[in-house]
Amino acid sequence: RRQTCRAHKVCSACQLRFRPRPTTAHLASAMAAAAETAEVAVPAAVQLAAAAAAVGHPEATAAAVVPAATAALTATAAAGAGPAVVEGPGAQVVAWAESHGARVSRKVAFLQPGPHGDRCCMAASDIEETENLVALPRALAFETPPAQPLGVPPDLVALLLRVAEHEEVDRPAGRSLAVALMLHYERMKGDASEFAPYIDALPACFPTMPSWEAAGAGEGGDHAAEEGADAAELYRGTGVERLVEAGAALSGPEGVAMMREAIARLDQEGMFWHHALRSDDDSVLRWAAAAVQSRAHSSKRGATALVPLADSFNHSATNPNIELCERGDGFYVRALRPIKSGEELLLSYGPFSNAELLFNAGFTCERNPNDCLLLSRKDLVAAVGERWRARGEEAPKDLAARCELLTAGLPVPRLTAAAPLLGGAVPAEVVSALAGLSLDAETWREASLRAEASGKLVGIRERWASGGTAAEQLRGEVLSTLQVLVDGRLAPRYRTPLAEDRARLEAASAALASSPEGACDAVTVRQLRRLNILRARIGERRVLESLGATLAARLRPRPAEVPLPEAKRPRVQLGSSPTADASASVSCSPHDSAP
Numbered sequence: 001r002r003q004t005c006r007a008h009k010v011c012s013a014c015q016l017r018f019r020p021r022p023t024t025a026h027l028a029s030a031m032a033a034a035a036e037t038a039e040v041a042v043p044a045a046v047q048l049a050a051a052a053a054a055v056g057h058p059e060a061t062a063a064a065v066v067p068a069a070t071a072a073l074t075a076t077a078a079a080g081a082g083p084a085v086v087e088g089p090g091a092q093v094v095a096w097a098e099s100h101g102a103r104v105s106r107k108v109a110f111l112q113p114g115p116h117g118d119r120c121c122m123a124a125s126d127i128e129e130t131e132n133l134v135a136l137p138r139a140l141a142f143e144t145p146p147a148q149p150l151g152v153p154p155d156l157v158a159l160l161l162r163v164a165e166h167e168e169v170d171r172p173a174g175r176s177l178a179v180a181l182m183l184h185y186e187r188m189k190g191d192a193s194e195f196a197p198y199i200d201a202l203p204a205c206f207p208t209m210p211s212w213e214a215a216g217a218g219e220g221g222d223h224a225a226e227e228g229a230d231a232a233e234l235y236r237g238t239g240v241e242r243l244v245e246a247g248a249a250l251s252g253p254e255g256v257a258m259m260r261e262a263i264a265r266l267d268q269e270g271m272f273w274h275h276a277l278r279s280d281d282d283s284v285l286r287w288a289a290a291a292v293q294s295r296a297h298s299s300k301r302g303a304t305a306l307v308p309l310a311d312s313f314n315h316s317a318t319n320p321n322i323e324l325c326e327r328g329d330g331f332y333v334r335a336l337r338p339i340k341s342g343e344e345l346l347l348s349y350g351p352f353s354n355a356e357l358l359f360n361a362g363f364t365c366e367r368n369p370n371d372c373l374l375l376s377r378k379d380l381v382a383a384v385g386e387r388w389r390a391r392g393e394e395a396p397k398d399l400a401a402r403c404e405l406l407t408a409g410l411p412v413p414r415l416t417a418a419a420p421l422l423g424g425a426v427p428a429e430v431v432s433a434l435a436g437l438s439l440d441a442e443t444w445r446e447a448s449l450r451a452e453a454s455g456k457l458v459g460i461r462e463r464w465a466s467g468g469t470a471a472e473q474l475r476g477e478v479l480s481t482l483q484v485l486v487d488g489r490l491a492p493r494y495r496t497p498l499a500e501d502r503a504r505l506e507a508a509s510a511a512l513a514s515s516p517e518g519a520c521d522a523v524t525v526r527q528l529r530r531l532n533i534l535r536a537r538i539g540e541r542r543v544l545e546s547l548g549a550t551l552a553a554r555l556r557p558r559p560a561e562v563p564l565p566e567a568k569r570p571r572v573q574l575g576s577s578p579t580a581d582a583s584a585s586v587s588c589s590p591h592d593s594a595p
Contacts, residue, residue, distance in 0.1 A: 089119070089201070090312070096197035097309060100150060103135040108345065110312050111201065116515070116524050120344050121313050127339040133322065134309050134333040141331060142182050142195075142292075144175040144303035151194030152182060159266045175304045176250050176292055177258055183306065184259070184288035185272055198308045206290040207525045208362035208532065209251065210240055234504075234533045237493025238540060239355030239374035246376070246412060249359065251289035256282045259289060294361040297349075300326050307331045315357070316346035317365045323347065353414075354536040364535040371539030373490055373547070375413040375430075377403050383485035384437040387477070390484070399437055402444065406433040406460070415486075417546040421554065422475065425547060426482060428461060434478045435464045483551045490544055498541050505534040 090110025098104060107125045114120040127133070139150045145161035148154065160178040186193040193199065235241050247254045260282070263273050295311040296304050310324050310333050322345050325332040339345065349357075353371045354364040381399045388395035396402070407413065410429050418424040422431050439447070447459055464474045494501075508531040515524050 089113075090121075090309075092197045093201045093308060093312075097136060097140060100140055100194075101137045102140060102309070103132070104309065105131070105133040107131075108133050110309065116512070116528060118314075119312070123339045123341050123343050123345060125341045127335045129335055129338050131335045132332060133335065133345075135330060136307060136309060136332070137330045140308055142179050142186075142296075142306040143299065144178050144305070147303065147305075149182065149195075152186070153272070156182070156185065156272050159272075162266065163262050173248075173250065173255070173258075175302070176296065177255070177262065179296060179304045179306055180250060180255075180285075180289045180292040181259060181262060183291060184285060187284070187288065188273065188277055195308075202291055202295075205287070206251075206294060206362055208528050209290060209294065210235065210358060210362070210529070210533070231530070233495070234530070234537060236495070238533065238537050239353060239372070240359050240533065240536060242374040242376055242412065243355070243359045248412075250293040251286050255289050255293075256285050259285045297324060305331070309333070310347075313345050313347040315349045315361075315363070315365070317348070317352075317368045317370055320346050320348040354532075354539045358532050358536050362532070364532040366535065368535075368539055370416075371536075371543055372414040372416045373540055373543050375415065375485075375490075377407055377413070379485060379489050380407075380413065380430075380433055380437065383481050383489055384434060386484050386488060387438070387481045396441055396444070398444075402437055403433065405448075406436045415543065415547060417543045421550055422464075422478065425550070428465075431464060431478055432460045434481050435474055436460045438474065438477045438481065439463075479551060479554055482547075483555060486544065486548050486551060491548070494537065494541060494544075498538070498545075501534060501538050501541065505531070505538060508534055 089112070094104050094110060105127075107123060107127050109122045109124045111119045112122050138147065141147075142149055144164050145157045148157055160181055163181065164174045164178040166174050183199075186195045187199050190196065243249065244252065249255055263278070267273050292304065292306055296306045297310070299305045307324070310331055313322060313333070321336050321339050321343070322333055323336055324347060325334060333347075349361075351370045352360070353374070354368045355371075355374060357368075358364050377400075381403050385395040385399055407429070413430050413433070414427065415430070416425050422428075436444070436447070450459060464471055464478060508527060512524070512527045512531055515527065
């Protein structure tokens with residue numbers, strides 16, 4: 001509270017008593033008074049600054065602040081620099097950020113209304129390549145401890161650092177969990193929070209994020225009741241279901257339970273989360289978790305960062321025109337190319353598939369080149385075991401333990417439609433895992449002994465990536481296992497024909513196109529959910545088709561080579577260097593070797 005007080009330097013009474021931060025209602029009333037006292041049209045950002053001064057300090061009236069602010073604004077605009085002039089929904093957040101040292105370009109219109117209740121950021125005027133649009137101090141971001149956000153008590157940051165580094169919590173999940181708890185704490189403070197203007201601008205709910213019950217258990221529940229009897233069936237087999245099974249949802253039941261357990265364990269005395277504010281209702285915790293899961297970025301040092309203003313830009317998988325950069329002192333948004341006025345500003349969140357985007361943020365792209373097939377470790381073990389049995393051999397009993405060792409520390413395995421097949425469509429880590437699972441017991445024992453000595457499993461990749469007959473045989477075994485995985489494990493997931501899914505997608509797109517512009521009612525939300533899961537489903541099936549065709553071509557038996565008659569055999573010129581293939585099919589007569 002003293003820090004908040006000292007920020008009001010014009011008020012001499014600040015050192016004697018605390019004046020609470022004005023509420024949104026107070027600011028709105030003061031903004032109206034500021035507009036009435038101004039002789040000229042005053043931008044919303046200036047009205048907000050004048051209102052804050054008026055309600056926070058009796059000595060600073062709106063009549064005194066508005067003319068001075070307008071004159072300063074005119075001078076800085078003539079010089080082509082200065083604070084952003086933002087009108088509309090984003091004005092309050094921009095004014096708050098600038099009051100704490102952020103620099104925001106006047107060429108960006110934040111939080112503009114989009115179709116179906118979405119919000120977007122537009123270019124208010126032409127933007128040059130590499131032009132900086134946002135520069136935000138690090139203290140204005142919710143970031144994994146030990147980062148110190150504005151107004152968050154250091155003692156709480158120290159407690160949340162224990163959450164981020166907790167041994168029983170997966171490290172990436174722990175980093176995001178700490179940020180979600182920080183956001184939840186600041187939201188509970190209400191208008192006393194330094195982040196109140198930013199928190200007020202966040203979505204009140206996240207209705208298009210999938211229902212974990214329908215996506216995971218497949219029983220439908222409320223999700224199926226709202227969207228139709230086949231809603232749960234659409235999620236079955238997709239990457240969304242795989243992610244739910246892996247427990248990767250911060251806003252899912254497991255993540256919310258972890259937040260509740262962390263609060264009870266770290267704050268037993270109720271210093272930060274008062275016992276009276278704790279209840280059995282998980283909706284408040286789930287909101288904070290969903291906000292972090294859908295809007296946070298990964299920083300260079302591996303932390304999770306919820307960056308105000310930067311989290312307002314939508315995603316593009318194919319044509320982003322801005323990028324988020326990070327330096328020691330903060331976060332920056334800059335243009336990647338020249339941008340015309342009226343063009344939407346789009347950021348790339350990363351190479352995520354539609355299933356991952358839907359799972360994390362509740363949206364999909366119409367055509368996503370990053371679509372993939374997400375695998376579970378059970379899929380790998382089952383495919384390898386089936387391949388062992390197809391060779392007439394008993395599968396090793398330690399396949400599950402092998403898989404844990406081979407995939408330790410790796411993200412969820414995935415298959416894509418990229419080239420080449422091994423090392424491209426099938427990442428090198430997945431190829432190494434399949435190769436390690438295919439080794440006989442003696443060879444695996446040798447690799448395990450070397451792993452115990454060196455602390456890590458090495459040499460598996462060299463076994464399939466090198467030359468020689470043994471490596472070629474191992475690659476062939478990996479290809480055969482992949483065919484079992486694709487045809488025997490992945491294809492049966494999708495119980496409906498692809499043509500039926502495409503017809504459903506066309507119907508969902510037509511229904512959404514016929515809804516009123518800007519509508520965000522329950523019917524529109526159900527249509528969006530259906531459209532999103534169908535996009536993810538069809539994208540995965542495209543990858544499945546491509547992989548199946550490639551594997552079939554690679555494993556198709558080659559026709560036997562018919563030897564050419566002696567008279568038709570090509571002759572090798574003296575001094576030439578025949579290739580390996582030519583040397584295998586061309587023989588030289590004694591006359592060819594004459595000097």
